[in-house]
Amino acid sequence: MNAVTTIRAASTRPLELTILMPCLNEAETLAICIGKAKAFLDKAQISGEVLI
Helix, strand or coil: CCHHHHHHHHCCCCCEEEEECCCCCCCCCHHHHHHHHHHHHHHCCCEEEEEC
16 A cells, blocks of 8 residues: 555545645756656546646
């Protein structure tokens, strides 16, 4: 059992996750970081958002 499974098992409501990414002068890597965060949400089948 992983952390996502444990959280889902403990709640009857669907999990919604906000990934907060503080950024300063990150123009070159921002798109890659957002893509990785979105890929994690998709792979884990978690509804969520990425806030920059």
